[in-house]
Amino acid sequence: MMRSLFLLLCFYVLSFASGYNDVIIQHIKNIKNTNKTFSFAVYGDNRGRDDILLSIINSVNSDKEILFSINNGDLVSDGLKYQFKHYLSIIKESKKPIISIIGNHGIGLFENDTNYKKIFGKTHFTFSFQNSYFIIIDDADDEAVSLKELSWLKGELDKSKKYTNKFIFMHIPLYDPRKGDYKKGHSLGNSKQVRLLNNLFDKYNVTMLFCSHIHSYYHGFWHKTPYIISGGAGAPLKKKGFFHYIKITINKSSIKYKVIKISK
Numbered sequence: 001m002m003r004s005l006f007l008l009l010c011f012y013v014l015s016f017a018s019g020y021n022d023v024i025i026q027h028i029k030n031i032k033n034t035n036k037t038f039s040f041a042v043y044g045d046n047r048g049r050d051d052i053l054l055s056i057i058n059s060v061n062s063d064k065e066i067l068f069s070i071n072n073g074d075l076v077s078d079g080l081k082y083q084f085k086h087y088l089s090i091i092k093e094s095k096k097p098i099i100s101i102i103g104n105h106g107i108g109l110f111e112n113d114t115n116y117k118k119i120f121g122k123t124h125f126t127f128s129f130q131n132s133y134f135i136i137i138d139d140a141d142d143e144a145v146s147l148k149e150l151s152w153l154k155g156e157l158d159k160s161k162k163y164t165n166k167f168i169f170m171h172i173p174l175y176d177p178r179k180g181d182y183k184k185g186h187s188l189g190n191s192k193q194v195r196l197l198n199n200l201f202d203k204y205n206v207t208m209l210f211c212s213h214i215h216s217y218y219h220g221f222w223h224k225t226p227y228i229i230s231g232g233a234g235a236p237l238k239k240k241g242f243f244h245y246i247k248i249t250i251n252k253s254s255i256k257y258k259v260i261k262i263s264k
Helices: 002-016 020-029 050-062 081-091 114-120 147-162 191-203
Strands: 038-043 066-071 098-100 125-129 132-137 165-170 208-211 217-222 225-230 244-250 255-261
Touching (some): 020 066, 020 098, 020 114, 020 125, 081 114, 132 147, 147 191, 191 225
Parallel strands (some): 038 066, 066 098, 132 165, 165 208, 208 225
Antiparallel strands (some): 038 244, 244 255
């Protein structure tokens, strides 16, 4: 069943020049969930270990509560077309829709996002599901978000005000928690814009900011904004890191974040 769906999605993308993520988002919107409670999964940085990514996919497949997943970037090592195709051959094993976000390794050394765009579509986009709004930001160049994208982001945050939950996804974190609460490191380089983004997220009461890029797990607050860094989907782990994904469960009165460890 899922293999047939995967082939159908590929045919649709190739035939109608629609990005893979666009098709996946439509599939998510078509999910019939009569229960107001739902769950989704988040993980990132799978490059290098197909077996870990497959273990995550199999774990998500077996969890009846999880409706879809978001892979928060670094799907591949160098942004090459054959690598993205290989990634697609892995995620075809998923019985649940997977949204795949661009990361710094997705643009390669020459910071070219052409191969990603040809397959997956836009690098920044939004979608909604029930009472939640999902905003995906492209900060893959390690330095800053473009001024055009920043203007778009402000508009999307305005739209998000009518939703109960506002989730932000960006591959590279605002700060590096290993260095200190508000220190640079394996994080965005433009300090002025980092402060601007943090202020925006605070202003709009973002429910959770999801990042990856650091191959470990961290959580905390950057000023008023709660964050989770999840980079344990297969890339070489940092000290004290572990392979994992996050299960987010939303009901009428609360949100639960559960770390699911993958043992290998």
